[in-house]
Amino acid sequence: MARLFLVAVVGVLVCIAIGFIVAHGTFSRFDLLAIAFYAALATFAWHPTIAALMVMFIGSVGVVFTGSGGDLLELAIALSLVAATCVPWVIIAHGLLLAALTTYIAVSGSTLATGGVFGILGIAIIAFLAGLAFRLVAAREAILVAERARVVKDLEAIAREEQERIADELHDGIAHDLTLILFHARALPKQTDDTEREVSLTTIEESAEQALDSIQSLLSLMRDTQTEAPAARPSRYDGVAREAISSLGGLLNDAGIPTRVSAPNTQLAISSVSERLLTEIAIEAVTNIIKHAPNSPTASLDIIDKVDGVELVVKNTAPSNLAARPISSGGRGLSRARQRLARDNGELEWGHTDEGWVLRAIVPATPEQRS
Template sequence: MAAVDADLPARGAVRWVITGVAVLVLLADIVANLVFPESRGTIPQQLLVGYLAFALAMFGWHPRVAAVAVLFGFPLGMWADDISPVIFFATACTGAVAATTARRVLIGYAASYVAIMVVVGVLPDSGWDAVDVFMMLLLAAASFAVGFVVRRVRWNEQALAARVARMEAMLEAAKREERERIGDELHDLIIRDLTIIAMHAKVLERSRNPEQLASSREVIASSSRHALGDLRRVLRLTRTEGSGDWLDGGVELLAPALQAVGSQLGALGIELELDVSESAVEALDPTTSASFARALREAAANVIKHASGSPRVMVRLTDEGRNVVLDVNNAPAPGRAPRRVPVEEDGDLPAGGYGLARMTERFGVLGGGVTAGPDSSGGWRVRAHLPR
């Protein structure tokens, strides 16, 4: 409703058309005075024409100024001893005021117009009797009706345009959210498996240990099956209607993730040490468990990419009262100096930082948080917490 009670000035070409008409009126008066000097009016009357042309032009730029200017034309017409042009102009402009100005401005204009017309009808030397005034009031009412209809049409157009813009913004936001969701799925469920496959493929190239080779082959086979299954699920997400639930479709929980990570790290000669609190396990719901599983997978993949020489990874799940906390620490590789930032151990597996950033956002939505950085021993620590 606020939009209805606001000014609706002309825009674009309409604004310049109104201005052009005002200029043409002024030029026509000047030409008429030059061609027919015997019919030339007095200087006040010539000034009155210029003033009314100015008031007309203002309807294209500042409707409120135009409305006030039209009303001030009445005393100017009395000064020029020619009030009739002002009356006709003000009557016609009632529609323009209704089409372009706010409600309170229109009410003020209408009240002033009626009062002035009553005064004009009462004055004996105005040249306007009661019938003339009544006819002008009828014409003003008709002009008002036309202007009001134009205003409603313009407002409906603007309201529709605003609604379309909001719907387009919502659609774009939904598309962006869906792209981010699919990107998260690809990263969390597929790229990590491909990273593990790539690392164990290098083990097959470089190792001569039969047990390690067999273990790496098993990890590659298992990760390949896991990646294919997850890829089918991501494709299914793109073909189904609705947002769905990211817990649907077999997303793994923390317990199987711990088992899988242990196998992947063990095949690279990295020992996995577990310290799991029983009360923390009891506090896990499916959402919390799945979130911690993804955090564990991300941390383990980063260990494989950036610290494959680490001898040990410690995973702790603790209950800290209001929060359940998952800590993943990897010990530094023997002979390595303490790290200040993550380093890339394998030039074929570039670090992007996407996984940690999105994991931080995801935990933040759930009311938790994620921190990552070097520990005092020179290793790397990822700490994720969620409320109970």
């Protein structure tokens, strides 16, 4: 907007100069300098430093070679543009040049009337203050625009974080429970043993209740952000220890996959957050086995407590008559778990082997946790 305003003002000045030329019927050197000066003023809209140098040069030529006091007045007025757009050294150079040319005209006594020096000084001060005020307003506007952009960026980040949290809740809770429901519901028609049918029905009922609780908790969180969401029902998999791994191994055994389980009896030397994350990784791995490799001959879950950390290893073997890979390469759950584990300098890798599929997660232990 300021650029368009400046160009419009310069356009008006050029039209006025052309009007005077037409009225007088002559084109003098004063008219040439005036048009060149106006063109230099227009250049402030794109290249302020170059424009200032052009204005100083043209003004100097006009004062020295024509002795025109009007050029001094134009230089004084142009100080407003210089102060508003140029770097400090250009402003100082313009002011010093204006002072030198004013002194030169005053000493030669050619065109300045009595008190003309003070008039030029007053106009220069007013022009400088006007330019400085415009510069401050423009700087404040730039700060406000930058602040608004930062706020918008922060709000977008908060929205993305909330979306990720909801997606994690859907994946870690509801998707796992629905996978169990689907698996056992498909197995029911094929089961002839009453005990196996009872296990499947119990699992379907418990998983459905857990999924319903998770949905209600998620809806409460989405509808009312001012209050805390209801605490979810404690999961039987909380805590990476013998009980959690045994429960997951029992789940695989109930699903018809013979599973070996190994976990230390002592408390793991990692933080509760890392322990919970390892639990979620174990749940994700077991869910993937049930979902993608329900006919696996064997599986194993191992928690290994090392000197420098804790390692989780989950394996399954592929059926001998299955040509395709037993488990997909991993989806959102494992990728998100890898990102979260990396924040604690942990590692998570998974992939296919000649026998089947393996997952390894490592959480380093700190000296404080080991002490």
